[in-house]
Amino acid sequence: MPDQSGVIQTDLLVVGAGVNGAGIAADAAGRGLSVVLCDQADIGGATSSSSTKLIHGGLRYLETWQFKLVHESLEEREVLLRAAPHIIWPMRFRLPHHKQLRPAWMIRIGLFLYDHLARRVTLPGSRSISFSGDGPLRSDYRRGFEYSDCWVDDSRLVILNALQAASNGAQVLPRHRCVNLTAQQKGKQGRWLAELLNERSGEVTKVSARCVVNAAGPWVTRVLTQSGTDNRAVRLVKGSHIVVPRMHPGEEAFLLQNADGRVVFVIPYEDDYTLIGTTEEDYAGDPADAKISSQEIEYLCDVVNQYFKRNISPADVVHTYAGVRPLVEEESDKAAGKSASKVSRDYSFQLDRREAPLLTVYGGKITTYRHLAESALRQLREIFPDMGEPWTRTANLPGGDFTDQASLLSVLQQEHPALPAQQIAAWVKRYGTSTRKLLDGVNGVADLGRQFGPGLYAREVDYLIAKEWAMTADDILWRRTKLGIRFTQEQVLDLEGYMARDT
Known part of the structure; x- marks a missing residue:
């Protein structure tokens, strides 16, 4: 005060x-x-809202001997999964074996360490897998590996x-x-x-x-x-991502190796889309102005096209974002001329x-x-x-005091039978048990008020303004929710007008 x-x-x-x-x-x-x-x-x-949206140990950090960081990350993976099951959930990752890049024995050793550097409670371990000809990958890739990490709604x-x-x-x-x-x-x-x-x-x-x-x-x-x-010396590194229409129907993600030593994630995103990233390049200028370049878009498309049957091009990109992370650069890093990814x-x-x-x-x-x-x-x-x-x-994070999404969804559907199940499921993934605060006094769809676009009603907008410091349409569409990817410009302007009514 x-x-x-x-x-x-x-x-x-x-x-x-x-x-x-x-x-x-x-x-x-x-x-x-x-x-x-x-x-x-x-x-x-x-x-923090421009990440690859993963809670993970960092499999590739094992190559640079960052065992302490990987151990700590793997431990935290279990802690956070328990603390926030509404915004964090398990995901299986498939790593196609590229014969000309890392040898299979190296990947097996890396995955063994990944499984055992910290105690796993809920997540299954890694395994070798085979890819069938009717899958999303090109016929060059017949074998690979599968391991566990977690997805997170970062913002x-x-x-x-x-x-x-x-x-x-x-x-x-x-x-x-x-x-x-x-x-x-x-x-x-x-x-x-x-x-x-x-x-x-x-x-x-x-x-x-x-x-x-x-x-x-x-x-x-x-x-x-x-x-x-x-x-201290801080090295600014820009990481960029693209979003394209869904690349494959499965719920698993892919980790793709590239000849430059980097890896690219291909992750199911918001039901109908696929998130692809990240790039890593040195950045100078105001971090608030960071944007993906045309070269980065081409790079991500090229890596994906080496592996997937369905080729993508810049014309397929429906959304992009870029963020700048500050990395501590030691004198030894400078002397060794380490790349941003190292x-x-x-x-x-x-x-x-x-x-x-x-x-x-x-x-x-x-x-x-x-x-x-x-x-x-x-x-x-x-x-x-x-x-x-x-x-x-x-401790649980707000809304995270429940065991699994399916059980909570079932209970909330019984409490609000007049509301669409798909809509309740979306709220569970955002708010967990705090969905009850959002729906206090709501008996049916009419009580949700005006609908601004797919999945967004006035009730939720008012809640986010009152409870979560939302002040602009972008705050709601890209950080409190990810509905911006489905909104037209006209719908965005309509929402902006509604939020400006009291200012």
Whole structure:
């Protein structure tokens, strides 16, 4: 709450509401710290909503000997699957064997390690498989391998962590850009005075914090510059994806090897589509402006066409997105001339106390965000000796307090027999048990209000505005839901007009 001068007093100011920042805010608030979480744009609006949408160990990281990262990721895979079964679910991946690339024995060893580097509870192990001639792959590929990982709705994962933070008292401020950081008192017991500019209204909110966490992702060095803190070398890497009409009818995904040593995922997406990615190339410029290039589109199409009977071209692409991830580049990486795909995805911290306590987060991947948050709070234990103990490992994310989607869907259908089963199933995948909050007082389709496009009613729009900080049509169509891929421009404009009614 603001003091008499209008300044918000808080223990922790987290700058950046991507998955790492939201995860740290949720963990800290649950330990009894007062927290303010801010972002210059939407929650999860940048890198964290532009991933390949996987909770995975990172099979290819074994080639670069990143066993610690893979072990940690595999452990977290089981933790997150249990914490959020509405937005995370198991998926089988098929890896066609390309005789001219990695030998079969190498892949078998890699999959053996993948199965055993961490304890598996729910996911089946890997196996060798054969491909039939009537499958989606070209006849060149007769044998391969199959293993398990998980799909995740990445942007909703971020939003659920922000909701978890808010439920424990955190103040969440999307579209509030940190424009200034000044040390009020210097040293170990110092405080920061931050100025947060509301990008919509132009108003400035002042926050006085005992500690600042810089989780600004690709903008991490900008926050360090504001604070007068030394920067570490950060390498910005752009990853781009394309979406095409469904490539094959099965529910399994494919992992395709390429001659340049990289791999490309081909993943079922939103029932009728296939998600293909990612590229990796160095990036310079404002991360907010990142877009896929025509060369990247051609690259992804070419890799897929090496394997699938059905060829695709840029003309088949119905949607694209690109995100920029900040990777920590060590001097040894520079000296070795490592490509973007070889730089580690692991995370690290820098705690600086010369002005006032400032913890900067570098790197990380979406799978390890919860473990990263725990590690960040461990770094801050000396500053906040009275904070609570770790708690997120056994906690459900909002809406995740159920066992499996099929059982929850069955119960909700019985509670709302007048609503279309397909629509309830879509809500279960977004909100889990929180679907009941969305449908409170709803008896039939008429109670859902106006329909703006496929699967989106006024009831859900109002819910997302009131409960999940949605402010624009893009917030709803591409981050709170993935319905944007089905909306026409006219329907988008209609939704924008409805959301602007009170502004």
